[in-house]
Amino acid sequence: MNSAGTKLEKISAGEPKAQLRALLVEDNPLDATLVLRALYQEGFDVAADVVQDEDAFTRSVRANPPEIVLADYNLPNWKGMEALAVLRREGLDIPMILVSGALGDVTAVECIKQGATDYVLKDGLTRLPEVVRRALRERHEHRLRQQAEKDLARKVDELARSNADLEQFAYVASHDLQEPLRMVTAYTQLLGERYKGRLDENADKFIGYASEGAVRMQVLIQDLLAFSRVGRTDAACASVDCNAVMEEVRQALGSAIEESGAAVTSANLPAVWAERTQMAQVFQNLIGNAIKFRGKEPPVVLVKAEKTGENWLFSVTDNGIGIAAEYADSVFVVFQRLHARSEYSGNGIGLAICKKIVERYGGKIWLESFTGSGSTFKFTLPQGTENPQGARP
Amino acid sequence: MKSIPHLLVVDDNPADVILVREALAGSVHRSRIHSVEDGVEAMAFLNRKEKHANAIRPDLVILDLNLPKKAGLAVLAAMKAGPDLRRIPVVIFSTSRLSEDIQRSYELGGNCYVTKPGNLDEFFAAMKSIEEFWFGTASLPRQGE
Numbered sequence: 001m002n003s004a005g006t007k008l009e010k011i012s013a014g015e016p017k018a019q020l021r022a023l024l025v026e027d028n029p030l031d032a033t034l035v036l037r038a039l040y041q042e043g044f045d046v047a048a049d050v051v052q053d054e055d056a057f058t059r060s061v062r063a064n065p066p067e068i069v070l071a072d073y074n075l076p077n078w079k080g081m082e083a084l085a086v087l088r089r090e091g092l093d094i095p096m097i098l099v100s101g102a103l104g105d106v107t108a109v110e111c112i113k114q115g116a117t118d119y120v121l122k123d124g125l126t127r128l129p130e131v132v133r134r135a136l137r138e139r140h141e142h143r144l145r146q147q148a149e150k151d152l153a154r155k156v157d158e159l160a161r162s163n164a165d166l167e168q169f170a171y172v173a174s175h176d177l178q179e180p181l182r183m184v185t186a187y188t189q190l191l192g193e194r195y196k197g198r199l200d201e202n203a204d205k206f207i208g209y210a211s212e213g214a215v216r217m218q219v220l221i222q223d224l225l226a227f228s229r230v231g232r233t234d235a236a237c238a239s240v241d242c243n244a245v246m247e248e249v250r251q252a253l254g255s256a257i258e259e260s261g262a263a264v265t266s267a268n269l270p271a272v273w274a275e276r277t278q279m280a281q282v283f284q285n286l287i288g289n290a291i292k293f294r295g296k297e298p299p300v301v302l303v304k305a306e307k308t309g310e311n312w313l314f315s316v317t318d319n320g321i322g323i324a325a326e327y328a329d330s331v332f333v334v335f336q337r338l339h340a341r342s343e344y345s346g347n348g349i350g351l352a353i354c355k356k357i358v359e360r361y362g363g364k365i366w367l368e369s370f371t372g373s374g375s376t377f378k379f380t381l382p383q384g385t386e387n388p389q390g391a392r393p
Numbered sequence: 394m395k396s397i398p399h400l401l402v403v404d405d406n407p408a409d410v411i412l413v414r415e416a417l418a419g420s421v422h423r424s425r426i427h428s429v430e431d432g433v434e435a436m437a438f439l440n441r442k443e444k445h446a447n448a449i450r451p452d453l454v455i456l457d458l459n460l461p462k463k464a465g466l467a468v469l470a471a472m473k474a475g476p477d478l479r480r481i482p483v484v485i486f487s488t489s490r491l492s493e494d495i496q497r498s499y500e501l502g503g504n505c506y507v508t509k510p511g512n513l514d515e516f517f518a519a520m521k522s523i524e525e526f527w528f529g530t531a532s533l534p535r536q537g538e
Contacts, residue, residue: 178511179406182511183408189514193513
């Protein structure tokens with residue numbers, strides 16, 4: 001081994017012992033032997049280097065990083081505490097225990113503050129094995145915890161990336177699809193107008209189907225684009241008064257409310273931390289659905305909010321046709337429709353957008369409904385009108 | 394008598410150029426429509442360079458954003474940086490609904506931004522109203538020869 005160090009190997013005998021690679025910083029060979037004996041007697045099979053200055057210490061930790069450093073406080077040519085600086089410089093996370101003659105309480109506390117794991121007096125070496133065991137155990141647990149934290153951070157990272165990729169994909173796909181589709185739409189329509197009645201009857205019908213399909217696909221792409229934009233908006237969150245939002249929504253749905261004779265009422269609603277347009281979209285989609293899927297009676301829609309724990313619980317209740325319990329989850333899936341296009345228009349994007357928005361703010365949305373007796377959509381949003389911790393910007 | 398207005402359409406999609414021509418066919422303004430397919434050629438036309446040495450200075454530019462060689466916004470920036478060209482009104486006519494594109498177009502001095510409608514009737518209506526506004530309602534600067 002290296003010339004500056006003394007190699008001490010204990011040969012184990014009898015019962016199996018725990019292997020331990022230690023590095024001793026010690027100028028007194030007798031003390032070194034006592035330290036090793038104390039460990040050996042308590043079941044450690046120690047392989048140790050003994051060094052007494054910075055150069056030798058550095059060489060030893062580089063060549064063969066120990067599991068533990070046992071350092072004397074006072075050395076003729078060096079200070080035991082400086083071993084800590086070397087360990088840090090070398091990027092090594094190895095526990096160091098001071099083994100020392102007289103060491104005042106104040107000094108001992110100071111050493112531990114500076115990063116020593118523990119200290120043992122030379123006339124109390126019987127404590128040493130337990131101190132070493134504890135230091136190794138703590139190091140092991142610390143590493144496990146670090147590893148777990150790293151794994152978790154990596155998984156969160158991967159998930160965020162794959163979500164972002166997906167959104168980017170949906171966005172690019174829908175954006176780039178629009179251009180060629182616009183050509184198909186415009187030219188089938190032009191063909192239909194220009195050559196109407198000049199080909200045969202079937203031709204007019206076929207052109208009609210083609211352009212209807214193209215127009216429907218345009219709407220689908222617009223919807224997909226709107227859906228993928230929910231997470232990409234650059235508008236800022238603020239405290240949003242839901243009463244004012246409801247007023248806007250009533251105006252936006254004005255003609256639908258008038259035509260259906262709907263009564264849309266809202267009890268005193270709270271302010272929440274969100275993007276105003278997104279909150280409006282949630283209310284508008286839910287209330288719009290309530291009016292669209294009405295029964296024989298004119299629609300009655302009630303919007304309420306109550307405090308539950310840390311959240312606001314919003315509910316939008318209607319007296320419409322209701323939704324069978326088995327569809328309670330699937331209504332929130334993109335492009336999921338429960339009715340034929342001839343019965344009710346729409347692409348099945350509204351509730352998917354509601355879900356994405358509510359979840360973006362850390363809330364949940366669900367449905368309580370039974371066929372024939374109306375629907376109640378409920379969703380939660382965190383209380384508070386300031387940026388909550390952990391919410392995505 | 395009013396002179397015939399000249400319109401430069403900068404669009405790499407010949408199908409769109411045809412739609413513009415169809416939209417304005419038979420209009421009272423009898424606009425002459427010129428078209429170029431990329432940003433570099435647009436600048437050559439406006440600066441009367443190379444094969445466009447005899448090009449006429451247009452009264453209005455209809456500019457797509459997504460162009461080969463030199464992007465629409467770069468063409469817009471170059472036009473608005475030139476002492477003569479900056480007088481020519483530019484209508485950005487693009488499929489993009491991105492707020493960044495709209496914002497940027499106005500920042501660079503674009504005179505108006507119109508999203509290309511997907512529907513034929515709406516496309517025709519948009520083009521006709523652009524023509525009617527710039528050549529009917531608005532007063533335009535005299536373009537230097």
